Amino acid sequence: MTTKTPLMPKATAVWLVENTSLSFEQIAEFCGMHLLEVKGIADGEVAQGIRGKDPITAGELTREEIASAEADPGHRLKLAEAKVEIPQVKTKRGPRYTPLSRRHDRPNAVLWLLKNHPELKDAQIIRLVGTTKPTIQQIRDRTHWNSATLQPQDPVTLGLCSQIDLDGEVKIAAKRLEKERLAAGIPAEPAGTLLPTAETTQYMPGDPQPEVDLPVERPQDEEARMLERLKQMSSRPREEEEQPDVDMSMLAGAAAPTARTKPDADHLADVKRFSSEADADVVGAIVRHLGIALRSTDASLVACSSKDELERVRESWLRKKLALEQTDEELDAAIAAICETMKSDRNKHRVTFYYLLAERFGKLDALR
Numbered sequence: 001m002t003t004k005t006p007l008m009p010k011a012t013a014v015w016l017v018e019n020t021s022l023s024f025e026q027i028a029e030f031c032g033m034h035l036l037e038v039k040g041i042a043d044g045e046v047a048q049g050i051r052g053k054d055p056i057t058a059g060e061l062t063r064e065e066i067a068s069a070e071a072d073p074g075h076r077l078k079l080a081e082a083k084v085e086i087p088q089v090k091t092k093r094g095p096r097y098t099p100l101s102r103r104h105d106r107p108n109a110v111l112w113l114l115k116n117h118p119e120l121k122d123a124q125i126i127r128l129v130g131t132t133k134p135t136i137q138q139i140r141d142r143t144h145w146n147s148a149t150l151q152p153q154d155p156v157t158l159g160l161c162s163q164i165d166l167d168g169e170v171k172i173a174a175k176r177l178e179k180e181r182l183a184a185g186i187p188a189e190p191a192g193t194l195l196p197t198a199e200t201t202q203y204m205p206g207d208p209q210p211e212v213d214l215p216v217e218r219p220q221d222e223e224a225r226m227l228e229r230l231k232q233m234s235s236r237p238r239e240e241e242e243q244p245d246v247d248m249s250m251l252a253g254a255a256a257p258t259a260r261t262k263p264d265a266d267h268l269a270d271v272k273r274f275s276s277e278a279d280a281d282v283v284g285a286i287v288r289h290l291g292i293a294l295r296s297t298d299a300s301l302v303a304c305s306s307k308d309e310l311e312r313v314r315e316s317w318l319r320k321k322l323a324l325e326q327t328d329e330e331l332d333a334a335i336a337a338i339c340e341t342m343k344s345d346r347n348k349h350r351v352t353f354y355y356l357l358a359e360r361f362g363k364l365d366a367l368r
Contacts (some may be wrong), residue, residue, distance in 0.1 A: 007058065009049075012052070013027050013047070014047050014053075015054055017042050022070060026077055027070075052208070061077065064076060098144045104297075106160065107144060108152060110135065110139050111153075112123055116152075117172065121171040128161045128165060129155050129161060149266075229308055267286075275359060302348045318331050334357060
């Protein structure tokens with residue numbers, strides 16, 4: 001059982017040290033503080049600038065109680081009973097806080113929950129990922145501003161909620177559906193049972209007969225198959241073997257890819273928003289060049305606010321891949337121009353950004 005302490009213990013201790021002759025032990029025990037902290041208050045090393053609070057005026061102590069404690073060092077101060085009972089204020093729990101670096105993933109998490117757990121209510125989704133009801137409705141109706149690029153992603157994998165929280169909300173929704181089914185008089189669905197072996201192995205007229213006497217692959221056939229596979233691997237185009245020019249440290253620390261690579265059709269559609277006559281072959285070459293980097297949400301986007309990111313684009317893409325020999329100032333100016341062109345996009349896709357740079361310097365033919 002914890003001992004009750006005054007409302008402002010440190011300010012109360014300051015007042016008792018300055019206005020009474022109580023021992024440090026008595027003040028420390030009454031205020032719930034350490035003995036050395038009370039000594040520091042008396043020496044002026046602790047609680048500097050704190051104004052003392054009178055416990056007598058606040059109704060937490062009586063003058064008789066203080067006089068008794070001053071006369072008897074072994075007497076322990078007791079908090080006076082409050083004459084007015086103050087009701088406890090229950091604070092309403094607000095939406096879950098989501099870090100700034102994760103907020104752009106919330107629509108993807110909402111889409112995943114709507115697709116895989118349609119039984120969840122909007123309030124439950126709000127508790128899990130910290131979104132709003134209008135946003136959930138827009139994603140459900142496909143009227144969200146970013147509906148074209150949303151990809152369903154597990155909120156647990158994204159770090160927006162824990163698996164325990166998700167399982168708890170799913171159980172609550174399942175119990176609610178069961179109660180609604182019973183209230184409507186709908187019988188529960190019977191549990192599935194295994195069919196007898198005789199019934200599952202019985203062939204009906206018209207069914208295809210099972211294949212029997214499958215040929216056994218001989219060792220020499222296996223050797224020939226492996227040699228053919230090695231030939232195909234050795235004849236793979238060089239552009240498919242190129243490593244992505246994105247800093248792989250952006251992918252470090254992730255247990256699993258946070259996003260799947262978009263198909264070329266989606267990348268081409270995004271590029272055509274800025275270049276109506278975009279070349280599909282060039283877009284495909286850029287996608288193959290980036291490779292596994294496009295599986296990460298952070299690596300698939302270009303952050304124009306990051307100086308390190310823009311330097312990486314200049315050195316890896318413009319100088320190394322496109323072999324440009326312009327000065328750093330000229331290349332930086334071109335990158336800034338593309339950032340200005342795509343300023344309406346909150347998420348600037350790397351494929352589109354690289355295509356516009358190649359188009360600006362007339363290097364599209366080199367990528368075909």
